[in-house]
Amino acid sequence: MPHLTLAILRYQYLRRLNKPRLGGRGIPQENKPCLTAGRLAIDLILAHALRKPRLFLYQAPEYLPSRVEVNRFGQLLKKYLNGTPLAYLVGSQEFMSLVFKVNRHTLIPRPETELLVEETLRLISQCCHKVIKVIDLGTGCGNIAVSLAYWGGRKGLKIFASDISVAALKVARQNAFTHGVSERITFRRGNLFEAFKRMNLAGRIDFIVANPPYVSRADMTVLPESVREYEPSGALYAGQAGTEIQEGIISQAPIYLKPDGYLLMEMGIGQAQSVRSMLEKAGLFRETNIIRDYQKIPRVILARYHPTGSLREPTG
Numbered sequence: 001m002p003h004l005t006l007a008i009l010r011y012q013y014l015r016r017l018n019k020p021r022l023g024g025r026g027i028p029q030e031n032k033p034c035l036t037a038g039r040l041a042i043d044l045i046l047a048h049a050l051r052k053p054r055l056f057l058y059q060a061p062e063y064l065p066s067r068v069e070v071n072r073f074g075q076l077l078k079k080y081l082n083g084t085p086l087a088y089l090v091g092s093q094e095f096m097s098l099v100f101k102v103n104r105h106t107l108i109p110r111p112e113t114e115l116l117v118e119e120t121l122r123l124i125s126q127c128c129h130k131v132i133k134v135i136d137l138g139t140g141c142g143n144i145a146v147s148l149a150y151w152g153g154r155k156g157l158k159i160f161a162s163d164i165s166v167a168a169l170k171v172a173r174q175n176a177f178t179h180g181v182s183e184r185i186t187f188r189r190g191n192l193f194e195a196f197k198r199m200n201l202a203g204r205i206d207f208i209v210a211n212p213p214y215v216s217r218a219d220m221t222v223l224p225e226s227v228r229e230y231e232p233s234g235a236l237y238a239g240q241a242g243t244e245i246q247e248g249i250i251s252q253a254p255i256y257l258k259p260d261g262y263l264l265m266e267m268g269i270g271q272a273q274s275v276r277s278m279l280e281k282a283g284l285f286r287e288t289n290i291i292r293d294y295q296k297i298p299r300v301i302l303a304r305y306h307p308t309g310s311l312r313e314p315t316g
């Protein structure tokens with residue numbers, strides 16, 4: 001398709017995208033949530049194919065893409081229509097108004113996880129300690145750790161982030177560098193807290209945050225194809241029940257938290273009750289609270305470490 005201006009190319013593909021079928025398998029349901037999303041996807045893919053920022057599409061409608069650029073766009077679009085998540089195609093995802101590099105070794109950050117970050121930032125802003133230490137377990141592309149470091153706005157914020165995946169940590173380190181917060185975050189590879197052994201962190205942590213894998217064996221089979229086929233299973237699957245990793249975190253968190261320190265974790269649909277009873281059973285947490293997401297699903301659980309205290313009535 002030579003010598004089409006950018007404006008015409010965009011227009012043609014937008015029209016085709018909104019037809020019920022675009023050859024072969026048509027547009028997968030999860031990749032075609034609405035017209036606006038389709039338009040945004042086309043623009044992001046096109047900008048990526050041109051190696052230009054998205055603004056370029058609107059600033060230079062008369063630009064004549066080369067054959068190589070048009071072919072690259074066509075190939076990317078085909079993959080998108082066959083179900084590859086947009087973030088993996090363009091290699092990035094926005095989270096907390098920051099752009100994060102992602103690849104097939106990292107989960108794509110979800111908007112729900114912003115709730116966990118926002119709540120942690122709110123609690124950090126109320127904290128009067130000079131130095132605040134945070135552990136982020138299962139950091140993935142580093143979206144939680146980097147956002148906290150970036151938006152936390154405190155010189156004394158020190159973050160320790162772990163992941164079991166070397167490949168994910170590589171991406172996380174790049175994201176920390178891109179956003180200028182490398183010196184505030186220590187990345188370590190390892191199984192949950194094991195990553196920090198010999199770092200003398202026991203009893204010194206103000207916040208433990210985690211968006212751990214929380215998909216059960218049964219739920220793995222009913223995940224949307226775009227998730228099951230493309231996102232790393234090690235970032236999703238937690239075990240038979242789905243709450244195994246949260247349970248591990250709850251059992252070890254008291255070793256690391258200061259008295260009154262916070263544990264904040266993301267949960268899957270229907271897990272709130274069992275995670276809450278794990279906290280109660282541990283007998284070392286109080287002020288258990290649950291935050292619901294935009295769909296009113298209980299999504300984030302938080303509790304304060306209270307070494308000697310009895311549990312209060314939970315809320316939420």
Ligand SMILES: C[S@@+](CC[C@H](N)C(=O)[O-])C[C@H]1O[C@@H](n2cnc3c(N)ncnc32)[C@H](O)[C@@H]1O
Pocket residue numbers: 106107108109110113137138139140141142143144162163164165168190191192211212213214234235236
């Ligand atoms: C659900 S993803 C979360 C990624 C990122 N924090 C986010 O919010 O999008 C879970 C992450 O935990 C990591 N992970 C899984 N099991 C782990 C373990 N036992 N110890 C440390 N990290 C683990 C995975 O590699 C993955 O990056």
